[in-house]
Amino acid sequence: MQEQVDRESIAITVKASKLTARTLGRLLGKLAQGIKKHYGAKQTPSGIQSVKKLMNHNAATSTIEISGDKGLFEQVARKWSVDYAFHKTGPDKYLLLFKSGQADAITAAFSEYSKRVMERARDKRPPIMEQLKRATERAEQERPQYKEHGRGRTQHKEHKREREVSRE
Numbered sequence: 180m181q182e183q184v185d186r187e188s189i190a191i192t193v194k195a196s197k198l199t200a201r202t203l204g205r206l207l208g209k210l211a212q213g214i215k216k217h218y219g220a221k222q223t224p225s226g227i228q229s230v231k232k233l234m235n236h237n238a239a240t241s242t243i244e245i246s247g248d249k250g251l252f253e254q255v256a257r258k259w260s261v262d263y264a265f266h267k268t269g270p271d272k273y274l275l276l277f278k279s280g281q282a283d284a285i286t287a288a289f290s291e292y293s294k295r296v297m298e299r300a301r302d303k304r305p306p307i308m309e310q311l312k313r314a315t316e317r318a319e320q321e322r323p324q325y326k327e328h329g330r331g332r333t334q335h336k337e338h339k340r341e342r343e344v345s346r347e
Contacts, residue, residue: 225262227253230276233264239279243289246272251299252292259288 224232233240245252249265252275256263261284263277277285305313 228264230264240276241279243275245275249273255288255292259284
Protein backbone atom coordinates (compact mmCIF):
# COMPACT_ATOMS: atom_id res chain seq x y z
CA MET A 180 0.00 0.00 0.00
CA GLN A 181 2.79 2.40 0.89
CA GLU A 182 4.52 1.74 -2.44
CA GLN A 183 1.40 2.58 -4.39
CA VAL A 184 1.02 5.93 -2.56
CA ASP A 185 4.67 6.71 -3.24
CA ARG A 186 4.27 5.94 -6.97
CA GLU A 187 1.16 8.14 -7.23
CA SER A 188 2.84 11.06 -5.45
CA ILE A 189 5.87 10.76 -7.78
CA ALA A 190 3.56 10.68 -10.83
CA ILE A 191 1.73 13.80 -9.63
CA THR A 192 5.07 15.58 -9.04
CA VAL A 193 6.28 14.71 -12.57
CA LYS A 194 3.00 15.92 -14.12
CA ALA A 195 3.20 19.17 -12.15
CA SER A 196 6.81 19.76 -13.24
CA LYS A 197 5.87 19.16 -16.90
CA LEU A 198 2.98 21.58 -16.58
CA THR A 199 5.26 24.16 -15.03
CA ALA A 200 7.86 23.70 -17.78
CA ARG A 201 5.20 24.12 -20.47
CA THR A 202 3.80 27.19 -18.79
CA LEU A 203 7.27 28.61 -18.37
CA GLY A 204 8.03 27.92 -22.04
CA ARG A 205 4.85 29.68 -23.18
CA LEU A 206 5.60 32.61 -20.91
CA LEU A 207 9.13 32.98 -22.27
CA GLY A 208 7.81 32.74 -25.84
CA LYS A 209 5.28 35.53 -25.24
CA LEU A 210 7.95 37.62 -23.56
CA ALA A 211 10.29 37.16 -26.52
CA GLN A 212 7.52 38.22 -28.94
CA GLY A 213 6.85 41.35 -26.89
CA ILE A 214 10.53 42.30 -26.81
CA LYS A 215 10.88 41.70 -30.54
CA LYS A 216 7.82 43.81 -31.29
CA HIS A 217 9.02 46.64 -29.05
CA TYR A 218 12.52 46.55 -30.54
CA GLY A 219 11.16 46.53 -34.09
CA ALA A 220 8.94 49.51 -33.40
CA LYS A 221 11.93 51.55 -32.27
CA GLN A 222 13.99 50.52 -35.28
CA THR A 223 11.64 51.89 -37.94
CA PRO A 224 9.91 55.10 -36.86
CA SER A 225 6.79 56.11 -38.75
CA GLY A 226 5.09 59.42 -39.50
CA ILE A 227 7.05 62.66 -39.45
CA GLN A 228 10.73 62.24 -38.67
CA SER A 229 14.08 63.80 -39.32
CA VAL A 230 15.68 63.49 -42.73
CA LYS A 231 18.49 61.40 -41.23
CA LYS A 232 16.08 58.85 -39.73
CA LEU A 233 14.16 58.63 -42.99
CA MET A 234 17.36 57.96 -44.94
CA ASN A 235 18.33 55.24 -42.42
CA HIS A 236 15.32 53.15 -43.49
CA ASN A 237 17.44 51.92 -46.40
CA ALA A 238 14.65 52.61 -48.87
CA ALA A 239 14.54 54.82 -51.94
CA THR A 240 13.19 58.31 -51.29
CA SER A 241 11.41 60.84 -53.46
CA THR A 242 10.79 64.56 -53.01
CA ILE A 243 8.06 67.14 -53.62
CA GLU A 244 8.29 70.89 -53.11
CA ILE A 245 5.70 72.45 -50.79
CA SER A 246 5.20 76.15 -50.25
CA GLY A 247 2.89 77.45 -47.58
CA ASP A 248 1.48 75.81 -44.49
CA LYS A 249 3.32 72.60 -43.67
CA GLY A 250 1.14 72.06 -40.58
CA LEU A 251 -1.86 71.46 -42.82
CA PHE A 252 0.06 68.77 -44.70
CA GLU A 253 1.06 67.13 -41.41
CA GLN A 254 -2.62 66.73 -40.49
CA VAL A 255 -3.38 65.05 -43.80
CA ALA A 256 -0.26 62.85 -43.72
CA ARG A 257 -1.16 61.52 -40.25
CA LYS A 258 -4.49 60.41 -41.69
CA TRP A 259 -2.74 58.47 -44.47
CA SER A 260 0.01 57.18 -42.07
CA VAL A 261 2.99 57.81 -44.32
CA ASP A 262 6.68 58.21 -43.44
CA TYR A 263 7.97 61.64 -44.41
CA ALA A 264 10.38 64.43 -43.47
CA PHE A 265 10.59 68.15 -44.21
CA HIS A 266 13.70 70.05 -45.26
CA LYS A 267 13.41 73.86 -45.23
CA THR A 268 14.70 75.39 -48.46
CA GLY A 269 13.61 78.99 -47.94
CA PRO A 270 11.12 81.20 -46.15
CA ASP A 271 7.82 79.33 -46.23
CA LYS A 272 9.23 76.75 -48.72
CA TYR A 273 9.89 73.13 -47.85
CA LEU A 274 11.13 70.00 -49.57
CA LEU A 275 9.00 66.98 -48.64
CA LEU A 276 10.97 63.72 -48.58
CA PHE A 277 9.12 60.39 -48.46
CA LYS A 278 9.67 56.70 -49.18
CA SER A 279 9.21 55.83 -52.84
CA GLY A 280 7.27 52.72 -51.83
CA GLN A 281 4.59 54.96 -50.33
CA ALA A 282 4.17 57.09 -53.46
CA ASP A 283 0.49 56.13 -53.87
CA ALA A 284 -0.34 57.14 -50.30
CA ILE A 285 1.63 60.39 -50.67
CA THR A 286 -0.19 61.17 -53.92
CA ALA A 287 -3.55 60.70 -52.22
CA ALA A 288 -2.43 62.74 -49.20
CA PHE A 289 -1.06 65.49 -51.43
CA SER A 290 -4.28 65.72 -53.44
CA GLU A 291 -6.28 66.06 -50.21
CA TYR A 292 -3.79 68.68 -48.99
CA SER A 293 -4.17 70.70 -52.20
CA LYS A 294 -7.98 70.56 -51.86
CA ARG A 295 -7.74 71.92 -48.32
CA VAL A 296 -5.38 74.70 -49.42
CA MET A 297 -7.79 75.72 -52.18
CA GLU A 298 -10.74 75.72 -49.75
CA ARG A 299 -8.81 77.90 -47.32
CA ALA A 300 -7.94 80.36 -50.07
CA ARG A 301 -11.59 80.57 -51.07
CA ASP A 302 -12.96 80.89 -47.54
CA LYS A 303 -10.21 83.10 -46.20
CA ARG A 304 -11.45 85.68 -43.75
CA PRO A 305 -9.37 88.71 -42.81
CA PRO A 306 -6.99 88.15 -39.91
CA ILE A 307 -7.98 89.24 -36.40
CA MET A 308 -5.49 92.12 -36.33
CA GLU A 309 -6.90 93.50 -39.56
CA GLN A 310 -10.44 93.25 -38.21
CA LEU A 311 -9.31 95.06 -35.07
CA LYS A 312 -7.73 97.88 -37.10
CA ARG A 313 -10.92 98.30 -39.11
CA ALA A 314 -13.02 98.41 -35.95
CA THR A 315 -10.80 101.10 -34.39
CA GLU A 316 -10.96 103.15 -37.59
CA ARG A 317 -14.77 102.95 -37.57
CA ALA A 318 -14.88 103.91 -33.90
CA GLU A 319 -12.68 106.96 -34.56
CA GLN A 320 -14.92 108.06 -37.43
CA GLU A 321 -18.04 107.78 -35.29
CA ARG A 322 -16.52 109.67 -32.33
CA PRO A 323 -17.44 113.39 -32.49
CA GLN A 324 -14.61 115.78 -33.20
CA TYR A 325 -14.16 118.64 -30.70
CA LYS A 326 -12.72 122.01 -31.58
CA GLU A 327 -9.55 123.18 -29.92
CA HIS A 328 -9.73 126.35 -27.83
CA GLY A 329 -6.95 128.39 -26.40
CA ARG A 330 -4.50 126.90 -23.90
CA GLY A 331 -4.90 123.37 -25.33
CA ARG A 332 -8.35 122.71 -23.90
CA THR A 333 -11.04 121.11 -25.94
CA GLN A 334 -14.62 122.29 -26.05
CA HIS A 335 -15.65 119.08 -24.33
CA LYS A 336 -13.43 119.75 -21.29
CA GLU A 337 -14.69 123.33 -20.97
CA HIS A 338 -18.28 122.15 -21.12
CA LYS A 339 -17.51 119.62 -18.37
CA ARG A 340 -16.02 122.38 -16.18
CA GLU A 341 -19.03 124.58 -16.74
CA ARG A 342 -21.31 121.79 -15.48
CA GLU A 343 -19.14 121.34 -12.38
CA VAL A 344 -19.27 125.08 -11.63
CA SER A 345 -23.04 125.20 -12.10
CA ARG A 346 -23.50 122.32 -9.66
CA GLU A 347 -21.67 124.18 -6.88
